Amino acid sequence: MLSLAFIFTVSGASKNQDDAIQVAKNIQSELTHVRLGITQNIHPDSRFQPFPVDEIRHYFQQAEQDLAALNNFAYSYYLFTQQPKLQQDVAWLQEQVLHLRTDIEQDLISSNAASVQTLPIDEVDKTFVEIHHRLTQIENSLVSGLASANQTFIYGLFLLSVLVITLGSIYTVWFIRSRKQQQAYTTLLEDVNQLVRQKNQLLLVANERSQNYLDVAAVIILVLDVDGNINMINHKGCQVLGYDEADLIGKNWFDLCVPNESSGALKELYDGIIYHHQPVLEHLESEVLDRMGSTRMISWKNVLLKDEQGQVTGMISSGEDVTEIKKTEDQLAFLAHHDNLTGLPNRSLLNARLQHALQIAHRQPTLLAVCFFDIDNFKNINDSYGHDVGDELLITVSKRIQEIIRKNDTLARLGGDEFVLVLENLRDKTEVAVIIEKILVSFSQPMTIEDHTLSVTTSIGISLYPQDGLDVNSLIKFADTAMYQAKGDGKNTYAFYAEHMTEELMQRVYIQNDLKEALAENQFEVFYQPQVDLVTNKPIGLEALVRWNHPEKGLVMPSEFIQFAEESNSIQEIGYQVLRQACLDIKELHDEKLFSGYVAVNVSAIQLKDHNFISTLVDLIEETGIQPQWLELELTESVVMNETKEGIAMLSSLSKLGVKIAIDDFGTGYSSLSYLSELPFDKLKIDMSFIRNVLSDEKARTVAEAIIQLSNSMNMTTLAEGIEQKAQKEYLKICKCEQGQGFLFSKPKPLRKLKRWLKKVA
Structure with missing residues (x-):
């Protein structure tokens, strides 16, 4: 028989049981905050963001306190039900949370100290999932226990009512058989009716109480x-x-x-x-x-x-x-x-999809292409405009590519500015080229990011299945190799993989590593080639030309390493070293009264896009003590044509500073006359390809004369490069070309030999 003590115990225990359910939910919420505090600070694009260690520690402490409270309830629950599972589950949770907190706090502190994410996120996330499922089981057990207790409570009241009615009936039969008085019989019926009313009232109260329990359940x-x-x-x-x-x-x-x-x-x-x-x-x-x-x-x-x-x-x-x-x-x-920034598949999903695509291509069989993209000069965009602009640029790039490719193709981001495109079900490599050329055309349109208009190009390497490789790793590696070939071909283009590229890539890697050592060990030396007045034959300027004193190869010319310096972003540091040395040397020549002219220094597109270039130049002028007019900066025609609004504004600032600006290799590009009229150029340098044949080639002569006339009409100085014969010099002088440079006057010389030459021609 159900005891009244048990009924009243159930009535009081439900409140504690509701509290326990809420505590379990609190623990769930606190650990979810810990989990999000970790995952939201992990960026696959290699940018590190410190973890909020104090906030995560706070949620761990709250969870441990709530677990202690839940453990107390579990003990009481065990005494009441003699069922130990709840107590065992809570003890397991306490142990897991303690270990998790100890491991995570140490890893987060180490990650923040090293600015590198070292946390084994997959293992940690697996533990979080196990804890979540165990907490859900505990909550469901508590709810089930409450419902069971309520059911038992109602059933007990029902048995009690049946017992009362049965006793009343027995009593009634006995009384009738005893032939008692009618009044006693009536009294008995009233007593029974009273018991029935009490039973109904108890059932009503029980139902209301049970419904209340259900309605307040969480x-x-x-x-x-x-x-x-x-x-x-x-x-x-x-x-x-x-x-x-x-x-x-x-x-x-x-x-x-x-x-x-x-x-x-x-x-x-x-x-x-x-x-x-x-x-x-x-x-x-x-x-x-x-x-x-x-x-x-x-x-x-x-x-x-x-x-x-x-x-x-x-x-x-x-x-x-x-x-x-x-x-x-x-x-x-x-x-x-997936990539957190662009939403594209990451390397893991790319590998899985590419493996599946290879299986399909093998069964059909069909051609498959892996295309490796790298944004040209992306590091300089990040350095010049900031990572926020760089991130938005990557999003814009991914959208442009997705607008062109087919639905079944896969575009993934590996990290940084590297993307991989998988093209399936192809007939031949011509079909690949058509898609890639469409992508390159889309890149030719400027990209507006915030208030900046950016001209962005990409280099693309392509490997094909089954010609170049049969597995995921080989195809991605060979596409990467071909991408470096595309960069070597001048960037903003694509290249299909060929076996010789692997060896060339190794050579490129060796050279880039040597360049880093050369910068650290000051292996670069500045040579100077005089620029002369064609009328007086007197030196008026010096062009600074870099040479690499390689410890094994000897003197290395710029044509053999500048391309690799641009690819590895060493060009900025090399350019700075040359600019600084040129400022020091021109100051020395002026101080020694050997020379009173200027020094011309070549500036790359990467240097010009650096927002700190002007401030760096001003610091160099102040540090070395030179006058701004002693310095001339040479920009190639292609660099000028690709300049953005910010670059054009920088050129104007340089001119106002007093620094002269010259266009180098003029005639080899496609300069707009509006550029020449709007920008503060002081000099046009005719490319040596025209001067070499100026006496024998009518077209070369026509171009040279046109450049000289254009320059004179715009009040700019004209300088001819590559003069090697007196007849060339005399012809140019007749055409009113003011300045010349070439082996006829002097080869490039190191400073010590230049000083001797200057003394000789003085």
């Missing part, structure tokens, strides 16, 4: 009949779904499920459990539509309801709205396979 409580119609749903369920209770009672639950294949399977599963005695799924997740049409993900724990004969009458389920948790898990799963 989870959804749902009772379905055998057809799936809703017999009862608590306040939490109505709140989550956005309905009133009256709207839901009698409604078929499966009409609320999201209409898809899984909802149909869910109904079949329910019918199989109810009618065909299939085993009940104690844990189940389903998608449900709320009143606003939004999808909610509910995690259920289910128990069958049976009558006294053991026949199934329905199902009671406790559910938790895990929509936000699922979104977080889906986000984490997405980030595990």
Whole structure:
């Protein structure tokens, strides 16, 4: 027989049980904050962002305090039910959280100290998922325990009422048989009626109390009949779904499920459990539509309801709205396979898709192409405009490529400014070239990022299956190799892989490594070639030309290493060293009264795009003590044509500073006359290719004369490069070319030999 003591115990325990459920949810929330605090600070593009260690430590401490409270409840629950599982689960959680906190805090502190992400995120995330599932089990166990206690409470009251009625009936029969007075019989009936009224009152109170317990529960409580119609749903369920209770009672639950294949399977599963005695799924997740049409993900724990004969009458389920948790898990799963910045597949997903594409290409068989993209001079864009502009540029680049490629093609970002495109189901390499050329054309259109208009180019390497490789790693590696060939071919182009490229790439890597050593060991030396007045034959300027004193190869000319310096971004440091040395040397020549002219220094496009270039130049002028007019900066025609608004403004600032500006190799590009008229150029240098044949080639002579006339009409000085014969000099002088440079006057010389030459021609 059910004791009254147990009934009152259940009544008081439910409040503690609700508190325990809330504590479990608090722990879930605190650990979710820890998890997000870690994952939101991890960037696959190699930029490190410090972890919020203090904030993460705070949430760990809160979780440990709540676990201690939950452990106290678990002990009381064990004393009451003699069921140890809840206490064991909580103890496991305490141990896991303690280990997790110790490991994570140490890794986060190490990561912040080294500015490098060292946390084993996959292992940590796996532990978080295990903890989440164990907490969900605990919450469901608590809810189930509460429902069971309420059911037992109501059943106890029912037995008590039956007992009272039975005793009353026995008493009535006995009394009649005793032939007592009618008044006593009437009194007995009144007593029995009073007991029945008391029983009904107790049942009413029990029902109200049970409903109160269900309505204050922190989870959804749902009772379905055998057809799936809703017999009862608590306040939490109505709140989550956005309905009133009256709207839901009698409604078929499966009409609320999201209409898809899984909802149909869910109904079949329910019918199989109810009618065909299939085993009940104690844990189940389903998608449900709320009143606003939004999808909610509910995690259920289910128990069958049976009558006294053991026949199934329905199902009671406790559910938790895990929509936000699922979104977080889906986000984490997405980030595990996608780039956080662009949303493109990352290296992991690329490898999987490429492997699948190779299997298809092998079975059909068809051609497959792997295209490796690298944004030209991207580091300089980051350095000049900042990482925010660089990030937006990468997003814009990814969108432009996606607008051109086919739906079945895969574009992935490996990190930094490197992208890989997989083209499937191709007929021949011509089809690849058509797609790649469309992409290059799209890059020719300037990209506007914030307030900046950027001219961006890309170099692309292509490897083909099965010609170049049969596996993922080989195809990506060879496409990368071909990309470096495209950069070597002048950038803004593409190259198909060929076997000789591997050896050339190794040579390129060796040279780039040697360049780093050369910068560290000051192996670069500045030579000077005089620029003379064609009328007086007197030196008026010096062009600074860099040479590399290689410890093994000897004197290396710029044509053999400048390209590799630009690819490895060493060009800025080399350019700075040459500029500084030229300023020091021209100051020395002036101080020694050997020379009173200027020094001309070549400036690369990368240097000119550096926002700090002017301030660096001003510092050099002040440091070396030279006058700004002693310095002339030479820009190639192609550099001038590719300048942005910021670059043009920089040229104007340099002119106002007093520094002279010359266009080098004029005639080899496609300069616009508007550029020449709007920008502050002081000199045009005719490229030596025209001067070499000026006496024998009518076209070369026509171009040279036109450049001289153009320069004179715009009040600019004209200098002819590559003069090697007196006849060339005399002809140019007749054409009113003011200055010349070439072996006729002097070869490039180191400073010590230049001084001797200057003394000789003085």
